[in-house]
Amino acid sequence: MACSNSSLGCRLQAPDSQTSQLARHSHIRLLLSAIVLTIIVIPSWGFGAQEHLSDATVPQVANKPDVYERELQTLKDRVEALETQQNSILDDISQRVILGGYGAVEFESFGGAKTSFEGKLEVLIAGQIHDRIRFYNEIDLGIPDGEAEAEQAYVDLLIAKWINLRGGVVLVPFGKFNLDHFDPRRDLTDRPLVARQIVPTTWGDLGASIFGLVPWTPNLISTYEVAVINGLTDQFSPTDGGLQDAKSPLTRDNNGQKAVVGRATVKLADQYEIGLSGYRGASSPTNGKTITGFDVDLELKPRGVPFWEDFEFKGEFAHFDIHGSSTPSRLYGYYAQVNYHFWPSFLDQTFLGNPYTHPVFTLVGRYDHAKISTKAGSGTLTEDRFIAGLNYRPIENYVIKTEYQINNGGIERKSWNGFIASIAWLF
Amino acid sequence: MSLWCGSAAAWAESLAVIVNNKNPVPSLTKTNIAAMYRGEELHWAHGSRIKLVNREISSSIREQFYQDALNARADQQFFRPGTPVAVQSLIQRSDEAVIRFVSAIEGAIGYVNLSSVNDSVKVLFILQEEAD
Numbered sequence: 089m090a091c092s093n094s095s096l097g098c099r100l101q102a103p104d105s106q107t108s109q110l111a112r113h114s115h116i117r118l119l120l121s122a123i124v125l126t127i128i129v130i131p132s133w134g135f136g137a138q139e140h141l142s143d144a145t146v147p148q149v150a151n152k153p154d155v156y157e158r159e160l161q162t163l164k165d166r167v168e169a170l171e172t173q174q175n176s177i178l179d180d181i182s183q184r185v186i187l188g189g190y191g192a193v194e195f196e197s198f199g200g201a202k203t204s205f206e207g208k209l210e211v212l213i214a215g216q217i218h219d220r221i222r223f224y225n226e227i228d229l230g231i232p233d234g235e236a237e238a239e240q241a242y243v244d245l246l247i248a249k250w251i252n253l254r255g256g257v258v259l260v261p262f263g264k265f266n267l268d269h270f271d272p273r274r275d276l277t278d279r280p281l282v283a284r285q286i287v288p289t290t291w292g293d294l295g296a297s298i299f300g301l302v303p304w305t306p307n308l309i310s311t312y313e314v315a316v317i318n319g320l321t322d323q324f325s326p327t328d329g330g331l332q333d334a335k336s337p338l339t340r341d342n343n344g345q346k347a348v349v350g351r352a353t354v355k356l357a358d359q360y361e362i363g364l365s366g367y368r369g370a371s372s373p374t375n376g377k378t379i380t381g382f383d384v385d386l387e388l389k390p391r392g393v394p395f396w397e398d399f400e401f402k403g404e405f406a407h408f409d410i411h412g413s414s415t416p417s418r419l420y421g422y423y424a425q426v427n428y429h430f431w432p433s434f435l436d437q438t439f440l441g442n443p444y445t446h447p448v449f450t451l452v453g454r455y456d457h458a459k460i461s462t463k464a465g466s467g468t469l470t471e472d473r474f475i476a477g478l479n480y481r482p483i484e485n486y487v488i489k490t491e492y493q494i495n496n497g498g499i500e501r502k503s504w505n506g507f508i509a510s511i512a513w514l515f
Numbered sequence: 516m517s518l519w520c521g522s523a524a525a526w527a528e529s530l531a532v533i534v535n536n537k538n539p540v541p542s543l544t545k546t547n548i549a550a551m552y553r554g555e556e557l558h559w560a561h562g563s564r565i566k567l568v569n570r571e572i573s574s575s576i577r578e579q580f581y582q583d584a585l586n587a588r589a590d591q592q593f594f595r596p597g598t599p600v601a602v603q604s605l606i607q608r609s610d611e612a613v614i615r616f617v618s619a620i621e622g623a624i625g626y627v628n629l630s631s632v633n634d635s636v637k638v639l640f641i642l643q644e645e646a647d
Contacts (some may be wrong), residue, residue: 175619178605179566190599214600219564224598240598246557259597270599301555306546309555311596358553358586391586445572446590484592514599 185215190514192271198493198506207231208271210239220246228290238338239292250300254315257338260291261299261313261351262365264385265404272514275427275450276477277489281458282421285330285471285499286406287383293317293336295346312352319347319369320379324410330419330460330499331408334371334379345370351383361387371410381408400427414463421458427451444482452477452491458499471497485514528644530580531629533614533636535621543639548584551624553593554602559622567604568613568625576610580626583642 191209213225226240242256265283283289295317318341324334347369355361365383385404390396407420428451435441456473477491495501550556570577578589592601607613610631617623618635
């Protein structure tokens with residue numbers, strides 16, 4: 089037998105000898121023992137392991153649904169609790185305090201006057217102290233006049249829909265324009281003559297009022313507000329500002345007699361509104377002069393009515409008598425305005441239309457008239473104003489306005505015609 | 516509840532006006548709902564404050580709700596009288612989020628697709644989709 093290179097094979101297959109036979113038997117026994125041991129031990133390890141797993145895991149598996157269900161329920165409860173907490177916080181944040189403001193910057197160019205930029209910025213702070221107590225502050229930061237003042241700063245006790253109590257610096261409930269004078273809400277920059285010379289718009293005063301809402305039918309409601317305030321003073325002028333300077337300076341009453349003012353409205357389907365206002369109060373410290381006035385306002389906003397839904401109509405008439413005064417003795421004025429909202433679809437994909445949901449142009453026409461009568465030598469002053477305007481609102485709270493005025497008269501802009509543009513925003 | 520679910524397919528585009536399950540008010544009219552979202556109704560009949568939940572302006576469900584309930588565009592704002600402060604509502608961005616909020620906050624009211632309604636809230640009014 090050739091054994092040239094395999095040492096083990098050579099030894100196993102060595103020529104006969106006693107030693108080699110014994111060694112061979114010894115090797116065979118060792119091998120057999122190993123096999124037997126392997127057969128006995130290894131399966132026992134395997135079965136043992138299997139038996140060990142069964143003992144530990146079967147009860148655990150059996151208990152798992154309960155354990156997992158309990159854990160799942162705990163997690164669900166915690167998520168729900170967190171959601172409730174989050175929603176309560178959201179609710180609190182959204183209802184408790186609102187910080188905002190509005191502003192406007194205006195440019196005007198009239199023949200005979202220097203061109204000018206003017207502006208205003210007002211800070212609004214509103215919120216709830218309680219479910220039934222809310223407050224509102226509107227602070228004029230004094231641009232351009234330089235003195236900050238509270239246009240409104242009051243607190244409401246909300247008793248019921250039909251009766252509530254307000255106290256503080258209240259916006260005097262006289263005329264729709266005074267109650268909705270905010271620049272970003274208006275479609276023309278210049279306020280109507282009646283809201284500048286006759287009704288001293290942005291008219292706030294110290295006092296208290298009751299207000300409420302009475303529904304008559306599902307579509308017909310009335311609102312009212314009656315206020316007792318310090319009232320207008322005798323700082324009026326026939327030629328410069330009408331009753332504008334007669335607004336109370338928010339100090340002590342100059343005559344100790346309170347003025348009573350109120351406004352009531354009827355609203356149909358939230359689209360058509362007519363308002364009636366009245367005012368009566370002493371103006372001078374010596375009680376020689378009493379001011380009485382009334383105002384009628386109208387606003388029509390047809391919605392869901394084909395063709396007409398793009399139009400708005402609004403107007404206001406106000407009249408004041410100053411008893412015991414000759415300069416002036418009587419003031420009245422009115423305005424009528426029509427708005428037409430439109431949007432050319434070819435602008436949809438331009439920078440004017442593309443990023444916004446409902447951008448809109450508004451074409452505006454307005455006629456104003458004011459008359460201030462005096463019993464003095466200066467006689468009666470009147471002014472008429474025609475305005476054509478166009479504005480662009482990419483969103484409701486931002487507007488770029490342009491307008492051209494034609495004036496004729498002797499009160500405010502005399503007979504100067506001119507151009508006004510402005511940007512107004514609300515946040 | 517099964518009634519709502521059963522009819523969900525038929526009212527696939529109808530909207531449900533929902534309130535918290537603890538709200539004792541049994542039903543509402545469209546006029547009530549409009550008055551709430553216009554800020555004219557501030558409190559529930561039982562006294563607690565009405566907390567309005569709204570959807571984002573760009574959502575079709577808000578467009579439908581504003582059109583049907585308020586006769587207004589989706590971006591129409593309603594203001595507290597005598598102020599430029601808009602009537603406050605909390606914006607949620609899905610039916611599920613509206614339902615979660617309304618089910619957690621007692622004075623809350625919101626609107627969702629009728630098919631999304633579940634037992635965690637109470638339906639007080641259904642704005643039915645008008646047939647074409």
